[in-house]
Amino acid sequence: MATEEAAVTNFIRDIINEDLAAGKHSGVVTRFPPEPNGYLHIGHAKSICLNFGIAQDYAGRCHLRFDDTNPTAEDIEYVDSITEDVKWLGFNWGESCFYAADYFERIYGYAEDLIKKDRAYVCTLSPEEFKEYRGVPNRPGKSSPWRDRPVEESLDLFRRMRAGEFADGEYVVRAKIDMASPNLHMRDPAIYRIKHAHHHRTGDAWCVYPMYDFAHCIEDSIEGITHSICTLEFEVHRPLYDWILDALEVECHPQQIEFARLNLTYTVMSKRKLLELVRDGHVDGWDDPRMPTVSGLRRRGFTAASIREFCRRVGVTKVESLTDIALLEHCIRDELNKTAARAMGVLNPLKLVITNYPEGQEETLEGINNPGDESAGTRPVPFSRELYIERGDFREEAPKKFFRLKPGQEVRLRYGYLVTCTGCKKDEATGEVTEVTCTYDPETRGGNAPDGRRVKGTIHWVSAAHAKEVEVRLFDRLFTCERPDDVPEGGDFKDNLNPDSLSVTRAFVEPSLATAEPGSRFQLERTGYFVVDTKDSTPECPVFSRIVPLRDSWAKKR
RNA sequence: UGCCCGAUUGUGUAAUGGUAGCACAACGGUCUCUGACACCGUUUGUCUAGGUUCGAGUCCUAGUCGGGCAACCA
Numbered sequence A: 001m002a003t004e005e006a007a008v009t010n011f012i013r014d015i016i017n018e019d020l021a022a023g024k025h026s027g028v029v030t031r032f033p034p035e036p037n038g039y040l041h042i043g044h045a046k047s048i049c050l051n052f053g054i055a056q057d058y059a060g061r062c063h064l065r066f067d068d069t070n071p072t073a074e075d076i077e078y079v080d081s082i083t084e085d086v087k088w089l090g091f092n093w094g095e096s097c098f099y100a101a102d103y104f105e106r107i108y109g110y111a112e113d114l115i116k117k118d119r120a121y122v123c124t125l126s127p128e129e130f131k132e133y134r135g136v137p138n139r140p141g142k143s144s145p146w147r148d149r150p151v152e153e154s155l156d157l158f159r160r161m162r163a164g165e166f167a168d169g170e171y172v173v174r175a176k177i178d179m180a181s182p183n184l185h186m187r188d189p190a191i192y193r194i195k196h197a198h199h200h201r202t203g204d205a206w207c208v209y210p211m212y213d214f215a216h217c218i219e220d221s222i223e224g225i226t227h228s229i230c231t232l233e234f235e236v237h238r239p240l241y242d243w244i245l246d247a248l249e250v251e252c253h254p255q256q257i258e259f260a261r262l263n264l265t266y267t268v269m270s271k272r273k274l275l276e277l278v279r280d281g282h283v284d285g286w287d288d289p290r291m292p293t294v295s296g297l298r299r300r301g302f303t304a305a306s307i308r309e310f311c312r313r314v315g316v317t318k319v320e321s322l323t324d325i326a327l328l329e330h331c332i333r334d335e336l337n338k339t340a341a342r343a344m345g346v347l348n349p350l351k352l353v354i355t356n357y358p359e360g361q362e363e364t365l366e367g368i369n370n371p372g373d374e375s376a377g378t379r380p381v382p383f384s385r386e387l388y389i390e391r392g393d394f395r396e397e398a399p400k401k402f403f404r405l406k407p408g409q410e411v412r413l414r415y416g417y418l419v420t421c422t423g424c425k426k427d428e429a430t431g432e433v434t435e436v437t438c439t440y441d442p443e444t445r446g447g448n449a450p451d452g453r454r455v456k457g458t459i460h461w462v463s464a465a466h467a468k469e470v471e472v473r474l475f476d477r478l479f480t481c482e483r484p485d486d487v488p489e490g491g492d493f494k495d496n497l498n499p500d501s502l503s504v505t506r507a508f509v510e511p512s513l514a515t516a517e518p519g520s521r522f523q524l525e526r527t528g529y530f531v532v533d534t535k536d537s538t539p540e541c542p543v544f545s546r547i548v549p550l551r552d553s554w555a556k557k558r
Numbered sequence B: 001u002g003c004c005c006g007a008u009u010g011u012g013u014a015a016u017g018g019u020a021g022c023a024c025a026a027c028g029g030u031c032u033c034u035g036a037c038a039c040c041g042u043u044u045g046u047c048u049a050g051g052u053u054c055g056a057g058u059c060c061u062a063g064u065c066g067g068g069c070a071a072c073c074a
Helices: A011-021 A042-057 A076-088 A100-116 A127-134 A151-163 A212-222 A232-248 A271-279 A294-300 A304-314 A325-339 A553-557
Strands: A029-032 A061-066 A097-099 A120-123 A172-175 A190-194 A208-210 A227-231 A255-259 A341-343 A349-354 A362-368 A378-384 A386-390 A410-413 A418-426 A433-440 A461-463 A468-475 A502-509 A521-524 A528-532 A543-549
Touching: A011 A042, A011 A227, A011 A255, A029 A042, A029 A227, A042 A061, A042 A076, A042 A227, A042 A294, A042 A304, A061 A076, A061 A100, A076 A294, A097 A100, A100 A120, A100 A151, A100 A172, A100 A190, A100 A208, A100 A212, A100 A232, A120 A151, A151 A172, A151 A190, A151 A208, A172 A232, A190 A212, A208 A212, A212 A227, A212 A232, A227 A232, A232 A255, A294 A304, A294 A543, A304 A325, A325 A521, A325 A528, A325 A543, A341 A362, A378 A386, A378 A461, A521 A543
Parallel strands: A029 A061, A061 A097, A227 A255, A341 A521, A349 A433, A468 A543
Antiparallel strands: A120 A172, A172 A190, A190 A208, A349 A386, A362 A378, A386 A461, A410 A418, A418 A433, A468 A502, A521 A528, A528 A543
16 A cells, blocks of 8 residues: 555654664664453554554564563463464564563562662562552652562562462562652552462463562563553652663663554454453453444455554554544445455345346356456446346335436446336335336447436346345444443443444345355445455355445435 | 543644644535536634743643553453
């Protein structure tokens, strides 16, 4: 996509440019550091594009690093999905796939160093007492009675913590900073805790695990990260990040830079909430096509390029924002308009009988696969006396500007003939139209009249005898309001779930689609872009999922 | 009632003391064998009040509004 190559600029790149110009670094090393405790979503995609994008543009490196310091939340399943998603998004970490767990020995050593320097101590306060002593934002905390525990004693205790002599929560290692700091994170934060838990990578080798604040800056430092980019909520952690690296006197001290996370209308973006949707069965799994997860978007039919383009257009700032999901939809439409093959399919079928077309006759017409790309070629489309058309394309009584079928009006059958509506049949009981009749002009084969008369409307169709019946899944937004998180007191974001976000129907598609490969994308003309579902399609019955509808200015006018 | 961060059209962003621009959305039109696409046009913006300056969206001060921070989570 040409637009994707347009120069990107943002405040983080400005900082990098300045650092490079000042000779602070000779190259750029970034990292994407997910905790493997959930699936990646489009917000992570923004971070991935940012970090890997910078590495690409500055000829540097971006590490994929699993920040797996909390074994009770993490799982190998997530490691695998994250790896797959980053790869699918089109990024390459080369040899640089790391795990915080692989640094546990070094991180532990740094904690001992801190204790030896009397910059950390082992605290015996219970979690409740710990909380109480910390104080509240506008009131200073008070020192733990164990704050001045002798270095040797702390060291001994820490080693016994590691050796497994104590139960979870009995002791904790704390950095010795400032209990009166207005920044709560500086009030002697915990840096190591006891957790007798099995780790997905280190197994049962450890029963003490470092806290995020202690581990993360060390991981960055070990890897020689130059710019450690994270989201805004870590801003208040930065003084601690810097304090630890300063106290440890390490050589490499990366710069933490925070940016605003992505928010999207009509969806939620927290792992916890997404997990809740999966666990409670509101969706069909992490890769449900309605989910804002990378795997959900992939299954929905979004391309990696369209997601990258979206992330580029969204920009990077420190302003908390809510991006209109229409922008994401625009990005995929824009790409698929150029690349997707066209075909015809009728979602809500109504029989159309051409009364003057010879019974039993059929012929093969030619459909253009992509009007914007001649190299896409053409395909045969069978035509016969009885067709299916879209129910919405017929109205017995219709306004003047209704350019479709109504009694007495002529329309074009795409790539077919001009037909004039002569009437319809109805179910006597319900009044529902069951069949529409028309006559065709044999001189208009292919869709053009020799006398040059203009026909305003063109509708799509499939030959009833040749149609392939398939399953179609149409998606609407998962939530009914722009900000599902905004709920009144006592409410829950799930109250805003859209009960009609999924509708499943049968549809008739032209025979060329019968053998469509799972994962392939099409534009069903006048209807939308579809992907053949990769999970539920069978050779007998492909499942066509709508990625996004076509824009429809007629629908708006009505 | 503490500290930190932020504020440019409906939304997302650009402008690095010198003409407030772009994209999406909306609206109107042209074109059209997709009421799509494309093309043209229109509407809407620098939170407020002071200050510095020849000149302020940009710098300073105060305020207002919004967000974050009180897991042995990340």
